[in-house]
Amino acid sequence: MKNIVVLVSGGGTNLQALLDAQARGEIRNGKITAVVSSTPGAFALERAKGANVPGHVVNRKDYDSRESFTEALLGKLSELNADLIVLAGFLYILSPAFVERYENRIINIHPALIPSFCGDGFYGLKVHEKALEYGVKLTGATVHFVSAEADAGPIILQKAVAIEEGDTAEILQKRVMEQAEWKLLPEAVSLFCQGRLHVEGRIVRIDQAE
Numbered sequence: 001m002k003n004i005v006v007l008v009s010g011g012g013t014n015l016q017a018l019l020d021a022q023a024r025g026e027i028r029n030g031k032i033t034a035v036v037s038s039t040p041g042a043f044a045l046e047r048a049k050g051a052n053v054p055g056h057v058v059n060r061k062d063y064d065s066r067e068s069f070t071e072a073l074l075g076k077l078s079e080l081n082a083d084l085i086v087l088a089g090f091l092y093i094l095s096p097a098f099v100e101r102y103e104n105r106i107i108n109i110h111p112a113l114i115p116s117f118c119g120d121g122f123y124g125l126k127v128h129e130k131a132l133e134y135g136v137k138l139t140g141a142t143v144h145f146v147s148a149e150a151d152a153g154p155i156i157l158q159k160a161v162a163i164e165e166g167d168t169a170e171i172l173q174k175r176v177m178e179q180a181e182w183k184l185l186p187e188a189v190s191l192f193c194q195g196r197l198h199v200e201g202r203i204v205r206i207d208q209a210e
C-alpha cells in the first residue's frame, strides 16, 4: 500500500476529488495519510478534516528562503513516510534538492495542455486568461511528474476541454476542473500506486490493466 501525502495551499477541490475517489475505492493500492498545507487557513485543511485525514501546516511565511522552507517540508514528508507526493494547488515551486530526493514520486496537476500555457507565471486564472487571449479552441489539463523546471516533467495523462463562445476565465477554469482535473488526478494517482507508470526519459509508459 503506497503512502500518499497531498500538498496544498488553497481551496483544495483537487484534494476533494482525491478524497472522494478514495471513498469510492478508486485509489487502488494507495492511501491518503496526510495533507500538508503551506498556508494555515487553507480551506483544503477543512476538507482533510472532513475525511478524517490528518492535516499539517508548514507555513511558507515562517521561512525566509525557498531552501529553508524546502528543508522543513522535506523533514515533514520523511516524518510522514511519503511514497508519493501529490501537488494539488500547491503554490510554491520546489527546489531542485527536493525534486531530486523524490524523483518521479511527485505528481502535479496543471490546468492546460502542456507545453501550452505553462511554466513560470502560469497559475490560477492566469492560465485560462492566456488561453482565451490566444484564441485556442481546445485547452485541458495535464498530470505530470515534477522535475526541477516548472511544468516540464514527464507527462502522465492529459485531457482536452473545448472552449465555448462567451467563456470567461472563471467559466473555463470551472469546466476544466469538472471535465478534466478532478478525473485525471485520481486516475494518475491510482496508476502510480498500482506500479503501472514507467518513466523512460520524457516518456511515461502506462501498463494496461490485467
Ligand code: GRF
Pocket: 010, 011, 012, 013, 014, 015, 088, 089, 090, 109, 110, 111, 124, 181
Ligand atoms: C487547479 O487548477 C490546479 O490545476 C492548479 O491549481 C488549482 C488548484 O485548485 N495546479 P484547488 O485548490 O485544487 O481547488
